[in-house]
Amino acid sequence: MRRTARILTLMAAAVAACLAADAKAGQAAYDKSCKGCHGSDGTPNAGLAKAMKVDMRDLKSAEVQAASDDDLKKVITAGKGKMHPVAGVTGKAVDDVVAYMRSLKK
Secondary structure, eight states: OHHHHHHHHHHHHHHHHHHSOOHHHHHHHHHHHTHHHHOTTSOOOHHHHHHHTOOOOOTTSHHHHTSOHHHHHHHHHHOBTTBOOOTTOOTHHHHHHHHHHHHTOO
């Protein structure tokens, strides 16, 4: 019985590790789909923000970093304001992009 419990615990840990968000993979997805507007380090493209007449948030800011992972995922997948949903970032890639965004924290 103890051996079975130990095996199940190890299997659960292995599955969790496989499902864990990957900031490095998130950076690749971010660079492809987000960097044009939000800059390579999360600093918004000021010229684009001015042209679109929007106030883009710095992804490193306390305000953005205080948002829950679910809130960030919703913005990525559903959009917010003038930001459209990011069609190229779906499934696990959304978790990975959020992990990358967390790594930008000031």
